[in-house]
Amino acid sequence: xxAIFEMGIAGIRSGLADGDFTARExxxxxxxxxxxxxxxxxxxxETPDHALAAADAADKARAAGETPGKMAGVPIGMKDLFCTxxxxxxxxxxxxxxxxxxxxxxxxxxxxxxxxxxxxxxxxDQFAMGSSNETSAFGNVISPWRRNDGGNVDLAPGGSSGGxxxxxxxxxAPAATGTDTGGSIRQPAAFVGITGFKPTYGRCSRWGTIxxxxxxxxxxxxxxDVRDCAIMLEAMAGFDAKDSTSLNLPVPDWEAALSxxxxxxxxxxxxxxxxxxxxxxxxxxxxxxxxxxxxxGATIVDVSLPHTRYAxxxxxxxxxxxxSSNLSRxxxxxxxxxxxxxxxxxxxxxxxxxxxxxxxEVKRRIMIGTYVLSAGYYDAYYTQAQKVRTLIAQDxxxxxxxxxxxxxxTAPSAAFGLGEKSDDPLAMYLNDVFTVPSSLAGLPxxxxxxxxxxxxxxxGLQIIGKALDEQSVFNAGLxxxxxxxxxxxxxxxx
Numbered sequence: 001x002x003a004i005f006e007m008g009i010a011g012i013r014s015g016l017a018d019g020d021f022t023a024r025e026x027x028x029x030x031x032x033x034x035x036x037x038x039x040x041x042x043x044x045x046e047t048p049d050h051a052l053a054a055a056d057a058a059d060k061a062r063a064a065g066e067t068p069g070k071m072a073g074v075p076i077g078m079k080d081l082f083c084t085x086x087x088x089x090x091x092x093x094x095x096x097x098x099x100x101x102x103x104x105x106x107x108x109x110x111x112x113x114x115x116x117x118x119x120x121x122x123x124x125d126q127f128a129m130g131s132s133n134e135t136s137a138f139g140n141v142i143s144p145w146r147r148n149d150g151g152n153v154d155l156a157p158g159g160s161s162g163g164x165x166x167x168x169x170x171x172x173a174p175a176a177t178g179t180d181t182g183g184s185i186r187q188p189a190a191f192v193g194i195t196g197f198k199p200t201y202g203r204c205s206r207w208g209t210i211x212x213x214x215x216x217x218x219x220x221x222x223x224x225d226v227r228d229c230a231i232m233l234e235a236m237a238g239f240d241a242k243d244s245t246s247l248n249l250p251v252p253d254w255e256a257a258l259s260x261x262x263x264x265x266x267x268x269x270x271x272x273x274x275x276x277x278x279x280x281x282x283x284x285x286x287x288x289x290x291x292x293x294x295x296x297g298a299t300i301v302d303v304s305l306p307h308t309r310y311a312x313x314x315x316x317x318x319x320x321x322x323x324s325s326n327l328s329r330x331x332x333x334x335x336x337x338x339x340x341x342x343x344x345x346x347x348x349x350x351x352x353x354x355x356x357x358x359x360x361e362v363k364r365r366i367m368i369g370t371y372v373l374s375a376g377y378y379d380a381y382y383t384q385a386q387k388v389r390t391l392i393a394q395d396x397x398x399x400x401x402x403x404x405x406x407x408x409x410t411a412p413s414a415a416f417g418l419g420e421k422s423d424d425p426l427a428m429y430l431n432d433v434f435t436v437p438s439s440l441a442g443l444p445x446x447x448x449x450x451x452x453x454x455x456x457x458x459x460g461l462q463i464i465g466k467a468l469d470e471q472s473v474f475n476a477g478l479x480x481x482x483x484x485x486x487x488x489x490x491x492x493x494x
Contacts, residue, residue: 004029005171008224009074009231012174016062016073023055023062023073027117030075033172034119039494040142040170042163044080045088046120051075054117061115070235072115077167077176080121081128082108082219083208087118091210092136093126095357096336105208106240107177107219114235119173122163126359127327128184128212131431133162134422135361143192143415144170144490148456153417155457158188158431164222165192170490175223175232179209181216182315183411183435186447189222190410190460193449193488195477196222197229200467201442202247204233205240213322214245216315216439226448226477230254233470249468257471260479263297265472268403272308273434275412281453282409289407289450289461289480296479301403305395310388311437316429317372317385318440323362324369330357364425393441400466405476408434410447410460438464448477450484458488 004026007015015021031048058073083089083101090096104112112118125135133141133156141162143155157166161178165188168176178185180198189196197220204219211217221232234254240246269290274283290300332338332353339352358366372381399406412433421427438445444467447460461480465473 005033008174009071009228012074016058016068023058024052026073027051027055027075030119030173037167037170037172037494040144040166041139042123042141042166042172043077043120044090044092044123044138047087047118050087051117051119054112054115058115069113069115070231071111074115074174075117075119076111077120077122077164077173078108078118079161079164079177079179080124081179081210082177083210084108084118084121087121089121089210091127092124092138093357093359093362094137094337095330095353099336101208103208106205106242107209107236110238111177111235116235122167122176124163125160126362127210127323128160128179128181128217129323129361129365130159131183131187131428132156132416132418132421133159134418135159135359137359140418141166142418144492144494145192145415145457146490146493155415156191156418158191158415160184161188161222165189165194165196168192168194168222168224170492170494175221175228177219177236178222179217179219180439181212181319182439183432185220185222186435186445186460186462187411187431189447190449190458191415193458193486194222195225195229195446195448195481196220197233197446197473198439198444199233199237199470200247200444202245203237203470205238205243205246207240207242211326213319214326215322216319226474226481227255227258229446230258230474252471254471254474258478259475260296260482262293262476262479265298265405265476266301266403267293267298267476268301268303268399268406270303270305270308270399270406270408272305273408275433279413282412282459285451285459285461286407286409292480292483293407293476295483298476303399303403303406305392305399305437307388307391307395308437311392311440312429312433314385314388314392315432315436315440316368317381318389320365320369321373321382322369324366324373327358327362327366330354361425389440392437396441396443404466405472406464407476408462408464410434410462414453414455414457414459434462443467444470444473446473446477448480448484449486450480451486452488
């Protein structure tokens with residue numbers, strides 16, 4: 001039997017059912033892993049008592065012959081964007097330092113109801129704005145991976161769900177929650193060699209999740225493999241009347257319907273995703289992915305998404321505009337940080353609080369968003385970006401006339417070193433070039449680890465599906481997973 005800390009959700013569930021160990025033993029194993037992983041700076045708050053209480057409840061229920069929940073006995077990491085009752089929630093920003101919610105986000109509540117325990121709150125890019133986890137007010141998360149070139153450069157775990165990616169990859173937690181606005185589940189999953197799934201917009205409630213861009217934000221699972229993501233998403237998803245964008249639809253049994261047989265499926269290869277200066281390793285992996293899907297029985301077809309070139313510019317108008325609106329509530333009056341200089345008036349307090357509380361990247365996006373929403377520029381920028389968003393969604397709709405799924409790379413490179421791109425925001429934004437279009441269209445998409453680059457770092461492939469067709473995305477991901485046989489993991493150095 002593998003060591004408990006090497007197991008994912010399905011493995012833990014199976015071991016518990018067979019009586020190989022108890023849920024308390026599982027929780028204690030991962031609590032010890034969390035305690036030993038402080039050099040990665042992945043946890044902002046540790047909650048061992050929560051994990052142990054959930055474990056004891058799972059053991060008690062099992063002893064009583066009760067049917068366990070989907071996540072019973074599984075301790076997870078919780079991205080610090082989800083409000084957790086009685087546990088500090090900061091979105092990795094000083095402006096929310098000391099904020100302890102008196103309510104539970106719907107996603108975390110669903111997971112706890114399914115029997116999951118919480119190991120702690122995970123570090124992230126501040127307000128989910130970033131692609132490297134370098135914008136956190138509480139320091140960088142460091143990837144558990146190292147290049148095999150003999151150097152000891154600290155690598156970015158991706159972002160914004162960098163803490164989630166790091167703990168799953170480092171076997172510090174068997175799974176973790178993430179959120180994806182423009183790629184913040186998929187890109188970090190690719191960087192650290194795990195699986196990450198962004199469901200259809202509206203599958204998971206946004207209630208109690210600190211907002212970045214409300215028309216884009218979507219919660220999803222980050223786990224070892226496709227099956228674990230399916231199990232976890234079933235627990236996370238569901239209709240919520242408190243969220244006006246929540247889909248009032250039943251949650252499918254994705255795990256039970258998993259199949260890597262893609263006979264009859266057509267997989268589209270969008271020509272516009274062959275970007276200039278794409279590394280040869282990324283292109284080679286893409287070609288390998290095509291061969292894997294062919295082997296699974298799929299037919300490969302070429303498709304065109306002509307407005308892809310405008311996706312990043314449109315995203316970096318729409319998302320900052322929504323952020324400018326959402327983050328206006330952080331003013332020092334109601335909760336969180338308050339900076340009140342001597343003799344200051346109300347406007348001075350607003351300015352001082354926001355100056356002290358927000359980091360440079362958050363300020364940058366607030367200013368961009370406020371600018372594009374201003375009276376003189378609203379139509380020229382924001383309205384035009386929304387029109388482009390519609391065209392991008394229409395491109396996908398047309399593509400579905402000739403295919404069932406799309407296959408693309410997840411990211412344009414493997415993980416980069418911390419500090420290598422932080423001085424160039426535009427270079428950082430390009431990390432999302434492959435993930436943003438499906439976010440703008442609200443489509444389900446996942447990243448599956450499929451190989452290593454020349455320096456021994458993970459590379460991922462992305463599958464994009466039709467709205468509400470998570471099952472086909474899971475199945476194609478499973479087909480790649482089985483054929484790629486990706487078993488690489490970071491050697492423990494921390």
